[in-house]
Amino acid sequence: MNDDTLLDVRNLSINIEGRDEVPPLVSNVSFSLKRGEIVGIVGESGSGKTLTSLAVSRLLPKGLTMTADRIDFDGHDLVNGSDRELRTVLGTNLAMVFQDPMSSLNPARKIGAQMIETVREHKGLSKKEARALAIRSLEDVHITEPAKRLKQYPHELSGGMRQRTMIAMGLMGEPSLILADEPTTALDVTVQAQVMQLLCDLNDRKGSAVLLISHNISLLSEVCDRIIVMFRGEIVEDLTTAKLLSGPDHPYTQGLIRAVPDLNTDRTEDLVTIEDGQFDVEREMNHA
Amino acid sequence: MKWRRFLVSRLVRLAFVLVAITTLTFLMMHLAPGDPARLVAGMDADEQAVQVARERLGLDQPMYKQFLDYIGGLFRGDMGTSFATSQPVTDEIAQKIGPTAQLAVFGMAIILLVGLPMGIIGAVLTRNGHRAFEIMFSGSTGAMASIPQYLIATFLAFFFAVTWQIFPVAGSGSLNAAVLPAIAIAIRPAASIARLVRVRTLEVLESPYVRTARSKRLPTRKLYLAHVFPNSITTMLAMGGVTFASLIGGAVIVEQVFARLGLGTTLVHSVLVGDYPVVQGIVLLLGFSVVVVNALVDIILGIVDPRTMEAGR
Amino acid sequence: MKKHQRQSSARQMFKAFLATPTGIISGLILLGLTVLVVMGPNGFGDQAIVSDMARSSEGPSADHRFGTDALGRDIFTRTLAATRLSIIYASAAVLFAMVVGGLIGGLIAAGGPRVRKVGGTVIDTMMGFGDILLAVVVVAIVGVGAKGAVLAIGVAFTPHFARFTYSLVDSVMVRDYMSAAKVVGVSRSGIGTRYVGRNVADSLVIVTFTTVAEGIMAMSSLSFLGLGIQSPQFDWGQMLTDGVKNFYLNPYAALVPAVLILITGLAVNLFGDAVARAVNPVLWNERPSLFRSRFKRSGAKALAMEPEITLDPGMETETRKGRP
Numbered sequence: 001m002n003d004d005t006l007l008d009v010r011n012l013s014i015n016i017e018g019r020d021e022v023p024p025l026v027s028n029v030s031f032s033l034k035r036g037e038i039v040g041i042v043g044e045s046g047s048g049k050t051l052t053s054l055a056v057s058r059l060l061p062k063g064l065t066m067t068a069d070r071i072d073f074d075g076h077d078l079v080n081g082s083d084r085e086l087r088t089v090l091g092t093n094l095a096m097v098f099q100d101p102m103s104s105l106n107p108a109r110k111i112g113a114q115m116i117e118t119v120r121e122h123k124g125l126s127k128k129e130a131r132a133l134a135i136r137s138l139e140d141v142h143i144t145e146p147a148k149r150l151k152q153y154p155h156e157l158s159g160g161m162r163q164r165t166m167i168a169m170g171l172m173g174e175p176s177l178i179l180a181d182e183p184t185t186a187l188d189v190t191v192q193a194q195v196m197q198l199l200c201d202l203n204d205r206k207g208s209a210v211l212l213i214s215h216n217i218s219l220l221s222e223v224c225d226r227i228i229v230m231f232r233g234e235i236v237e238d239l240t241t242a243k244l245l246s247g248p249d250h251p252y253t254q255g256l257i258r259a260v261p262d263l264n265t266d267r268t269e270d271l272v273t274i275e276d277g278q279f280d281v282e283r284e285m286n287h288a
Numbered sequence: 289m290k291w292r293r294f295l296v297s298r299l300v301r302l303a304f305v306l307v308a309i310t311t312l313t314f315l316m317m318h319l320a321p322g323d324p325a326r327l328v329a330g331m332d333a334d335e336q337a338v339q340v341a342r343e344r345l346g347l348d349q350p351m352y353k354q355f356l357d358y359i360g361g362l363f364r365g366d367m368g369t370s371f372a373t374s375q376p377v378t379d380e381i382a383q384k385i386g387p388t389a390q391l392a393v394f395g396m397a398i399i400l401l402v403g404l405p406m407g408i409i410g411a412v413l414t415r416n417g418h419r420a421f422e423i424m425f426s427g428s429t430g431a432m433a434s435i436p437q438y439l440i441a442t443f444l445a446f447f448f449a450v451t452w453q454i455f456p457v458a459g460s461g462s463l464n465a466a467v468l469p470a471i472a473i474a475i476r477p478a479a480s481i482a483r484l485v486r487v488r489t490l491e492v493l494e495s496p497y498v499r500t501a502r503s504k505r506l507p508t509r510k511l512y513l514a515h516v517f518p519n520s521i522t523t524m525l526a527m528g529g530v531t532f533a534s535l536i537g538g539a540v541i542v543e544q545v546f547a548r549l550g551l552g553t554t555l556v557h558s559v560l561v562g563d564y565p566v567v568q569g570i571v572l573l574l575g576f577s578v579v580v581v582n583a584l585v586d587i588i589l590g591i592v593d594p595r596t597m598e599a600g601r
Numbered sequence: 602m603k604k605h606q607r608q609s610s611a612r613q614m615f616k617a618f619l620a621t622p623t624g625i626i627s628g629l630i631l632l633g634l635t636v637l638v639v640m641g642p643n644g645f646g647d648q649a650i651v652s653d654m655a656r657s658s659e660g661p662s663a664d665h666r667f668g669t670d671a672l673g674r675d676i677f678t679r680t681l682a683a684t685r686l687s688i689i690y691a692s693a694a695v696l697f698a699m700v701v702g703g704l705i706g707g708l709i710a711a712g713g714p715r716v717r718k719v720g721g722t723v724i725d726t727m728m729g730f731g732d733i734l735l736a737v738v739v740v741a742i743v744g745v746g747a748k749g750a751v752l753a754i755g756v757a758f759t760p761h762f763a764r765f766t767y768s769l770v771d772s773v774m775v776r777d778y779m780s781a782a783k784v785v786g787v788s789r790s791g792i793g794t795r796y797v798g799r800n801v802a803d804s805l806v807i808v809t810f811t812t813v814a815e816g817i818m819a820m821s822s823l824s825f826l827g828l829g830i831q832s833p834q835f836d837w838g839q840m841l842t843d844g845v846k847n848f849y850l851n852p853y854a855a856l857v858p859a860v861l862i863l864i865t866g867l868a869v870n871l872f873g874d875a876v877a878r879a880v881n882p883v884l885w886n887e888r889p890s891l892f893r894s895r896f897k898r899s900g901a902k903a904l905a906m907e908p909e910i911t912l913d914p915g916m917e918t919e920t921r922k923g924r925p
Contacts, residue, residue, distance in 0.1 A: 059502055061494075062415065083505075091505035098496055106497040108518050108593050117514065118504040153594050166500070305726050312738075319742045434866065436818040438825050439859050442845060446852050529729055537733035541822055545845060556826045559741045567741050574734060582729050 040220035043230035095170025099182040101162035105154040112150030160191035368565035377569035388550035394470030403478035407485025432479035441472035441545040473538030529582035624875030630868035637684035667853035691816035697755030702762025710770035727760040750829035811873035814866040
């Protein structure tokens with residue numbers, strides 16, 4: 001591992017607690033991320049991409065356990081480190097953007113209060129400093145009248161604005177990694193483009209790496225340097241976007257690309273589907 | 289101005305409901321069987337005495353005139369005169385309101401101090417996987433929430449007053465005498481609140497916005513204080529109106545068990561002897577307090593959680 | 602064909618019902634209560650009704666298991682004898698509430714936006730008063746006694762049924778198959794009877810049944826206040842009041858009817874749960890437990906799921922995790 005590596009995950013597995021007879025939800029996943037890189041994880045529902053991101057951020061829900069040889073984030077050991085040691089690192093260096101901006105902000109608290117609490121806690125900023133930072137942060141994500149927004153409640157903002165607020169909230173701690181899980185799924189197509197553009201801009205300007213999780217392979221291919229394809233809890237391919245576009249090796253990835261309809265798709269025929277059992281991933285897994 | 293619209297709509301509704309209650313209590317006396325004048329004059333009074341009583345009560349007037357008089361009287365603080373004691377109804381109520389108000393306040397305190405924390409603690413322990421606790425919690429609160437208050441009162445009286453003799457079994461004089469009745473009326477609403485708060489808090493704990501808050505790595509104390517509790521408390525507030533009504537209804541019954549001379553016992557007694565002005569007065573007072581408390585809860589909810597303001601049905 | 606399906610599943614439903622111990626136990630208790638109702642107050646001989654002042658308010662003894670009341674009547678026998686009136690009056694009140702409340706709720710649901718708004722406010726306000734206060738007001742108007750008490754509890758429960766029916770109709774109306782029925786051209790009345798009526802009636806029957814338990818408690822509350830059934834008729838509530846008056850002498854005079862009220866309420870509720878589980882095939886494989894934790898299952902499941910994907914609906918998390 002060289003100095004450029006920001007996040008390094010080795011052999012991450014996730015299991016349902018106390019249910020050893022069930023195959024793991026995520027098994028032996030390994031990947032790494034360089035500083036400033038934009039990497040996408042693509043996969044279907046249940047492919048384990050969200051769980052992987054939750055494990056990396058140590059936010060796995062109760063009832064699930066993870067094991068890993070190593071998860072190294074910016075020099076910190078996320079497998080063996082205690083919550084106490086990692087609090088500040090995970091609270092500031094890692095920014096999370098979740099899928100549903102409607103419900104990811106606390107409906108009963110003003111935007112301002114929610115934005116400043118992280119830096120107040122971890123960086124010891126005064127209320128005034130934190131508010132000034134929040135306003136700058138909102139400007140960074142192109143939100144108009146930022147001072148006014150701080151006094152508003154989430155339900156007074158539109159979906160796109162809320163998602164940008166979420167991003168602004170993450171930016172407050174000057175993160176080296178933004179972990180965005182389906183950040184645009186719940187938004188309109190035009191707003192989707194704005195949010196994606198914003199993430200790329202921030203990556204350019206601030207140098208934050210972005211780990212982007214999505215089921216939308218064409219969306220990822222437009223912004224990512226590299227794409228990791230997950231299927232049934234395993235990584236089937238980890239390839240550059242150029243390679244993806246020129247023709248991936250793995251049949252599953254090929255299937256994924258074929259399944260995306262475009263303007264030339266024949267409307268009289270059924271869309272391409274990926275049949276269950278078409279790939280032998282599961283069989284391999286059961287042997288292991 | 290959003291605020292003003294909200295307030296105005298609530299106040300209009302409040303006024304509407306108050307008028308409806310007043311009309312209903314007025315009609316109550318006229319719908320009831322029997323002749324109030326005869327009741328006042330006495331069962332074996334002659335026709336002339338009954339006629340005199342009728343005129344004195346204003347019952348010979350046309351209905352609309354009586355209604356206007358009734359409303360006018362209410363504005364002057366005059367609720368009529370008790371048939372049984374010939375005292376003004378307002379005096380009757382003033383004498384009896386103490387023990388009932390005491391019960392309501394004590395009951396509310398118990399609900400707040402026991403029901404709410406139990407619900408929150410219940411949620412946290414459930415989430416941390418204390419299965420045995422969860423079963424115990426659901427079972428005991430479920431049972432408590434479904435036992436009628438007079439039964440609870442009876443059992444409490446049996447154990448604490450008769451068997452162990454810790455508290456007096458009856459009376460409305462001392463604070464001590466208020467303990468058992470207050471517990472008796474509070475147990476059921478407190479159990480329902482604890483159940484509701486637990487479920488709601490569990491939902492909150494699993495909600496996306498608490499996950500966001502967790503991702504900020506705030507200390508546990510701050511996580512709960514800032515992100516979890518406010519939502520649990522909103523749940524409890526939303527139950528405030530129903531809870532208050534259940535306290536009032538409970539007071540009517542529980543006062544009977546513990547022989548407390550409050551509005552409840554007076555109401556029941558007045559119904560039994562047909563003392564309609566007192567029944568009217570007490571129903572009006574209790575009805576008004578329930579409705580006003582409901583409106584207050586709505587407004588407070590609007591302040592605490594601005595979303596409810598916009599949702600307003 | 603539809604009929605055939607229903608019949609074949611009736612046996613399955615019965616099996617599902619028998620598979621739950623609470624269903625059997627509560628069913629047996631209800632059977633016993635039915636026998637008591639049929640026997641009625643006169644089925645127990647003199648002990649329940651004839652007073653014996655020489656043995657007033659005695660504690661438990663060999664010939665009176667739980668002692669006697671103030672007039673020297675055997676507490677246990679008298680409590681059993683009171684079953685008929687306690688249950689029959691409560692059922693009458695609940696039926697009244699179901700019919701009147703169901704009609705009102707249905708009319709409000711069928712009405713225009715203004716009707717719905719005003720109707721909703723009226724129902725909410727009535728419910729805000731609490732059952733007891735409403736019932737006392739009705740008794741004040743109608744007069745003390747069995748008839749007044751039945752009507753009072755009926756009226757007090759009416760807004761609950763109105764609200765229930767109203768929201769039930771609402772939830773049925775927005776389901777997809779309703780839109781489908783409209784598109785296909787089923788007439789308004791056809792939709793009303795065939796689709797809404799059937800769905801609402803099923804739920805209403807089960808709710809009515811379990812509400813009888815609350816009806817018994819409410820009726821005995823009124824009797825307890827002296828506003829319900831009057832002597833020489835007697836029910837559990839009335840016995841309870843008398844018992845409380847002589848608490849020091851023989852507490853069982855109050856405790857025995859109280860316990861019977863509780864047992865009845867519990868049995869009705871458990872039976873209702875068991876029936877609800879039996880008619881709903883989705884619940885057949887669930888662990889039949891009173892205190893089932895819904896949270897744990899749904900919590901872990903919801904979080905293990907990811908956003909819907911459009912590539913292939915046939916491939917879901919279940920195929921991977923489940924596979925028995």
